[in-house]
Amino acid sequence: FGSEPGLATRFYLTREQIREMADGGMGIGSHGQSHTLLSHLDATAQREEITESFDFLHSLCGEAKENSFCYPYGGDQAFNRDTVDILKGLGVSYAFSVEPRSIDAADLNEKYRLPRYDCNMFEHGTASLG
Numbered sequence: 764f765g766s767e768p769g770l771a772t773r774f775y776l777t778r779e780q781i782r783e784m785a786d787g788g789m790g791i792g793s794h795g796q797s798h799t800l801l802s803h804l805d806a807t808a809q810r811e812e813i814t815e816s817f818d819f820l821h822s823l824c825g826e827a828k829e830n831s832f833c834y835p836y837g838g839d840q841a842f843n844r845d846t847v848d849i850l851k852g853l854g855v856s857y858a859f860s861v862e863p864r865s866i867d868a869a870d871l872n873e874k875y876r877l878p879r880y881d882c883n884m885f886e887h888g889t890a891s892l893g
Contacts, residue, residue, distance in 0.1 A: 792831035837861025
């Protein structure tokens with residue numbers, strides 16, 4: 764499969780690609796600094812994990828008009844009340860879980876638990892090594 768750095772360059776965006784996308788008007792949301800299961804961290808460690816990820820994005824793209832977050836590992840087990848309180852305190856507008864369905868009107872009352880489709884669910888979204 765190759766080295767970890769080699770795989771990273773094949774599957775992840777570079778800083779330049781992130782900047783280009785943001786400059787083109789695409790919203791860039793956070794997914795955490797180290798892809799840690801946030802619910803397993805205390806509130807202080809969660810705040811650090813989330814804040815560092817937004818600091819990194821802001822250093823690349825500037826301050827976003829609207830900040831979003833996608834929980835690492837996604838489901839209800841991935842975050843807790845502390846996580847949501849931290850996101851609200853940081854001015855995050857909404858957050859996504861991994862429930863694969865379209866957002867409906869009722870979801871707007873739960874904007875820190877929005878469903879989303881994973882890119883791998885679409886015909887051309889499946890990552891491969893070949």
